[in-house]
Amino acid sequence: MSLLTLSNVTKRFGGLTAVNDLSFTLTAGETVGLLGPNGSGKTTALNMISGYLPVTSGSIALDGTTISTLGPERIAHRGVARTFQLVRALPSLTVGENVLAALAFRKDPLWGSKAEAKIENLLADVGLAGRQQEQASNLTYIDLKRMELARALATEPKLLLLDEWLAGLNPTELRAGIDLITRLRQSGITILLVEHVMDAVRALCTRCIVMNTGSRLADGPTADVLADKSVIRAYLGDDHA
Numbered sequence: 001m002s003l004l005t006l007s008n009v010t011k012r013f014g015g016l017t018a019v020n021d022l023s024f025t026l027t028a029g030e031t032v033g034l035l036g037p038n039g040s041g042k043t044t045a046l047n048m049i050s051g052y053l054p055v056t057s058g059s060i061a062l063d064g065t066t067i068s069t070l071g072p073e074r075i076a077h078r079g080v081a082r083t084f085q086l087v088r089a090l091p092s093l094t095v096g097e098n099v100l101a102a103l104a105f106r107k108d109p110l111w112g113s114k115a116e117a118k119i120e121n122l123l124a125d126v127g128l129a130g131r132q133q134e135q136a137s138n139l140t141y142i143d144l145k146r147m148e149l150a151r152a153l154a155t156e157p158k159l160l161l162l163d164e165w166l167a168g169l170n171p172t173e174l175r176a177g178i179d180l181i182t183r184l185r186q187s188g189i190t191i192l193l194v195e196h197v198m199d200a201v202r203a204l205c206t207r208c209i210v211m212n213t214g215s216r217l218a219d220g221p222t223a224d225v226l227a228d229k230s231v232i233r234a235y236l237g238d239d240h241a
């Protein structure tokens with residue numbers, strides 16, 4: 001069953017077309033990589049899916065219902081959550097309070113003991129068990145990323161959008177990060193991940209969509225897409241294709 005459908009989505013910033021007539025469908029339960037060289041429109045696509053940017057034209061549907069006319073809060077309430085390329089934490093709060101803030105924005109906000117129990121579970125799920133009382137500003141980079149993921153999962157999304165969640169991790173952290181996303185996949189959540197770390201893409205994504213200068217260049221099984229000459233050319237130039 002198709003969960004997310006982008007139909008001829010275009011985004012212009014003045015004279016610049018950041019996303020150009022982009023169409024694709026995600027089936028429930030898939031983990032799909034959204035790839036492409038720098039500036040090819042990946043984050044802009046995530047911003048439109050999550051409602052942070054309005055589409056210039058085209059439409060986006062979740063479970064067959066148009067969401068591209070809605071703002072980020074209402075799209076989140078329908079089951080879309082995301083992480084950001086630059087982690088958005090509240091550094092002056094504790095880890096628990098950061099997750100609590102996300103629970104308060106749910107369609108059915110959680111407070112009190114229910115919230116406490118949920119925070120404990122979410123932090124355990126992302127590898128931060130028992131760390132509620134720590135100051136967010138003291139977290140290492142990977143732990144900040146784990147906390148951001150807990151905040152995204154607080155809304156119990158059907159669709160999780162990860163924007164370079166694995167970027168900047170050392171090899172040990174990367175392994176742990178891939179394992180964590182693998183566990184999320186196994187829980188049945190649909191994941192669209194923008195990622196430049198190809199080992200992670202190969203380990204996690206059954207399918208990849210590649211963008212180049214705003215348009216869809218390729219869409220198919222990961223191994224086929226990564227071997228596609230037009231994809232290699234877009235990333236590395238003509239000499240490598």
Ligand SMILES: Nc1ncnc2c1ncn2[C@@H]1O[C@H](COP(=O)(O)OP(=O)(O)OP(=O)(O)O)[C@@H](O)[C@H]1O
Binds near residue numbers: 042
């Ligand atoms: N708010 C904005 N206003 C104007 N131009 C923008 C805006 N956001 C993105 N762009 C431009 O749109 C194009 C696509 O940017 P986008 O960030 O979506 O690319 P990307 O594929 O995510 O790149 P990267 O891999 O470097 O993160 C770029 O030329 C960028 O400069």
